[in-house]
Amino acid sequence: MLRIVAITGMPGAGKSTAAQALVKRGWTRVVMGDVIRAETKRRGLEPDAKNTGEVMKLLRKEKGESAVADLCLESITKLKAVKVVVDGIRSMAEVEAFRKEAAVLLVAVDASPERRFELLKERGRKDDPLTHEMFVERDRRELGVGIGKAIALADETVSNQHATAGRLAAEITHVVEQWDKHVAG
Amino acid sequence: MLRIVAITGMPGAGKSTAAQALVKRGWTRVVMGDVIRAETKRRGLEPDAKNTGEVMKLLRKEKGESAVADLCLESITKLKAVKVVVDGIRSMAEVEAFRKEAAVLLVAVDASPERRFELLKERGRKDDPLTHEMFVERDRRELGVGIGKAIALADETVSNQHATAGRLAAEITHVVEQWDKHVAG
Numbered sequence: 001m002l003r004i005v006a007i008t009g010m011p012g013a014g015k016s017t018a019a020q021a022l023v024k025r026g027w028t029r030v031v032m033g034d035v036i037r038a039e040t041k042r043r044g045l046e047p048d049a050k051n052t053g054e055v056m057k058l059l060r061k062e063k064g065e066s067a068v069a070d071l072c073l074e075s076i077t078k079l080k081a082v083k084v085v086v087d088g089i090r091s092m093a094e095v096e097a098f099r100k101e102a103a104v105l106l107v108a109v110d111a112s113p114e115r116r117f118e119l120l121k122e123r124g125r126k127d128d129p130l131t132h133e134m135f136v137e138r139d140r141r142e143l144g145v146g147i148g149k150a151i152a153l154a155d156e157t158v159s160n161q162h163a164t165a166g167r168l169a170a171e172i173t174h175v176v177e178q179w180d181k182h183v184a185g
Numbered sequence: 186m187l188r189i190v191a192i193t194g195m196p197g198a199g200k201s202t203a204a205q206a207l208v209k210r211g212w213t214r215v216v217m218g219d220v221i222r223a224e225t226k227r228r229g230l231e232p233d234a235k236n237t238g239e240v241m242k243l244l245r246k247e248k249g250e251s252a253v254a255d256l257c258l259e260s261i262t263k264l265k266a267v268k269v270v271v272d273g274i275r276s277m278a279e280v281e282a283f284r285k286e287a288a289v290l291l292v293a294v295d296a297s298p299e300r301r302f303e304l305l306k307e308r309g310r311k312d313d314p315l316t317h318e319m320f321v322e323r324d325r326r327e328l329g330v331g332i333g334k335a336i337a338l339a340d341e342t343v344s345n346q347h348a349t350a351g352r353l354a355a356e357i358t359h360v361v362e363q364w365d366k367h368v369a370g
């Protein structure tokens with residue numbers, strides 16, 4: 001049976017660090033943001049924060065609120081993976097799309113706005129905010145899509161407020177492997 | 186200087202258990218739900234889930250989104266307390282009202298929907314949901330007020346998914362006392 005660990009969390013909270021820890025334990029990682037960035041490029045646009053945000057909105061408008069999740073499910077089918085970690089859940093509509101096809105554990109990775117801004121400055125990915133205003137605006141956009149509800153309704157919450165990358169990795173691995181043992185029977 | 190630990194979290198997540206732990210460490214507890222329940226009674230209504238929900242909506246409509254926080258601030262002034270734990274934050278508008286008057290640490294207490302439903306069944310307070318439908322409806326109402334955003338933007342997150350009451354108490358006490366040491370200088 002297909003098992004999906006669906007990872008949500010605000011920008012910079014540490015979702016990818018958590019997902020990478022699971023990759024080391026044999027899980028296949030699918031990044032929702034990559035799907036959006038690929039689609040942004042496909043439409044001839046630079047995949048910066050503004051454009052990816054607009055393409056995300058367009059995709060939802062054209063194909064419904066679970067549009068990005070549906071594209072991910074297509075990738076998962078092609079990969080023939082049975083243990084998948086999906087990095088970057090933004091709404092309960094996406095979680096519900098996954099729940100139709102798999103056993104799903106929804107995990108929220110949390111950190112304070114201050115810490116997330118620091119972590120994003122360290123990361124410096126192309127679509128990461130450069131100023132505090134851009135950071136607040138990106139938070140607002142994510143919250144507008146309903147990420148707060150996904151975080152509030154998570155099955156598990158892992159705090160990255162005071163954790164080292166190693167400790168965050170250990171914690172999510174523990175939580176996921178306990179669940180997987182239970183689900184795989 | 187007034188310090189407020191503002192506790193948010195979905196119904197049944199363990200907010201009161203966390204707040205009570207701080208009371209044992211000398212913090213004064215103010216319960217936002219009590220303010221709403223008192224107001225519900227004052228209007229001649231039974232303080233059950235439906236009526237308290239409606240009075241909460243009315244209060245916000247009449248006095249703005251931070252109405253309940255403003256009533257709490259009045260109580261806090263009367264109490265002359267300097268270390269206050271406010272139990273039951275439902276929106277960022279409330280947090281911002283507190284931030285105008287105090288140093289605020291916003292703490293989210295999290296647990297999965299399944300665990301929260303179990304914990305609420307054990308508690309059985311008058312306004313607690315009796316059926317799963319009522320539980321889902323109450324979640325929806327809280328999310329409608331914007332509690333998901335407050336949870337997503339918390340300064341600290343404490344998971345009550347696998348914790349005993351004692352462990353939850355120890356964790357929130359640690360987090361709050363570290364912050365308080367820092368703020369009180």
